[in-house]
Amino acid sequence: MTATVLDGWATAKEVRADLAARVEKLRDLGVVPGLGTVLVGDDPGSHAYVSMKHRDSALIGINSIDKRLPATATQAEVEAVVEELNADPACHAYLVQLPLPKGLDEFRVLQRIDQAKDADGLHPLSLGKLVLGEPTPLPCTPWGCVVLLRRFGVELNGAEVVVVGRGITVGRPLGLILSRRSENSTVTLCHTGTRDLAAHTRRADVVVAAAGVPHMITPDMVKPGAAVLDVGVAHVDGKLTGDVHPNVAEVAGFLSPNPGGVGPMTRALLLTNVVEAAERAAGLR
Ligand SMILES: NC(=O)C1=CN([C@@H]2O[C@H](COP(=O)(O)OP(=O)(O)OC[C@H]3O[C@@H](n4cnc5c(N)ncnc54)[C@H](OP(=O)(O)O)[C@@H]3O)[C@@H](O)[C@H]2O)C=CC1
Numbered sequence: 001m002t003a004t005v006l007d008g009w010a011t012a013k014e015v016r017a018d019l020a021a022r023v024e025k026l027r028d029l030g031v032v033p034g035l036g037t038v039l040v041g042d043d044p045g046s047h048a049y050v051s052m053k054h055r056d057s058a059l060i061g062i063n064s065i066d067k068r069l070p071a072t073a074t075q076a077e078v079e080a081v082v083e084e085l086n087a088d089p090a091c092h093a094y095l096v097q098l099p100l101p102k103g104l105d106e107f108r109v110l111q112r113i114d115q116a117k118d119a120d121g122l123h124p125l126s127l128g129k130l131v132l133g134e135p136t137p138l139p140c141t142p143w144g145c146v147v148l149l150r151r152f153g154v155e156l157n158g159a160e161v162v163v164v165g166r167g168i169t170v171g172r173p174l175g176l177i178l179s180r181r182s183e184n185s186t187v188t189l190c191h192t193g194t195r196d197l198a199a200h201t202r203r204a205d206v207v208v209a210a211a212g213v214p215h216m217i218t219p220d221m222v223k224p225g226a227a228v229l230d231v232g233v234a235h236v237d238g239k240l241t242g243d244v245h246p247n248v249a250e251v252a253g254f255l256s257p258n259p260g261g262v263g264p265m266t267r268a269l270l271l272t273n274v275v276e277a278a279e280r281a282a283g284l285r
Pocket residue numbers: 141164165166167168169170171172190191192193194197210211212213216231232233234262263264266
């Protein structure tokens with residue numbers, strides 16, 4: 001048996017096709033959705049992610065507002081760009097690419113973002129609303145995981161889900177999303193303090209690997225037929241390497257590849273947050 005591929009490229013394309021129709025409707029009302037990005041410094045990975053986000057935006061008619069600052073930028077300079085985007089009516093939602101260069105206070109920058117323009121769903125108010133069950137933009141990577149699993153008919157209602165990692169981008173918010181009534185999963189978050197990781201993953205119907213430890217999820221850790229999402233990103237000998245060992249494909253029922261799984265979904269759900277912000281600005285929701 002070999003696992004069904006949870007194809008993030010194909011699924012992201014479907015999400016974008018739906019968004020393109022919504023962008024069309026907005027254009028008829030005279031609104032062109034705008035995605036802003038703030039990139040500070042010259043980390044090559046961050047540059048690549050930001051370019052991919054703008055390329056995806058262009059595919060469906062979303063306007064790009066691309067702000068760049070040198071690694072030497074001060075806290076005040078970064079916050080001034082944030083204020084500029086808060087005030088810009090052409091920018092419906094935006095993100096500050098993390099991590100910021102050393103010396104800059106990320107929390108203070110994130111707090112200054114107008115929550116109504118939060119594209120990442122990682123604003124402190126957005127995360128608070130998620131905890132409280134209020135409507136809010138959802139964090140893109142965890143939301144992408146949920147949309148991908150649903151697309152392939154993986155049952156979440158009542159499922160045992162083990163998330164490896166409690167990071168703020170993936171593990172922590174994924175636990176919040178999956179434990180809502182609408183998803184209704186039983187969630188376990190594992191981390192470096194977990195005593196017997198394999199004992200947890202072996203019981204899981206769904207394993208989400210979001211630790212950034214190359215090939216840490218091996219076939220013996222997976223229940224036959226389980227769905228496995230490979231989210232973690234590391235580089236080994238210059239090559240993108242996920243958290244899931246390739247032989248897991250022989251045990252799992254469903255497996256999201258990396259690249260080609262959750263990555264493209266993350267970008268598609270980011271665009272969803274932008275379109276929804278523009279729809280709110282146009283009075284459509
Ligand atoms: N493909 C995609 O679209 C995306 C991929 N990513 C990737 O996903 C990963 C998670 O990101 P993020 O949520 O920011 O989390 P962080 O990178 O901030 O944290 C990693 C988490 O993994 C845990 N962890 C590390 N090693 C182990 C281990 N050996 N056993 C169990 N748990 C471990 C850590 O535990 P502890 O808390 O105890 O330190 C921590 O909770 C990263 O690799 C990131 O690059 C992120 C966003 C999008």
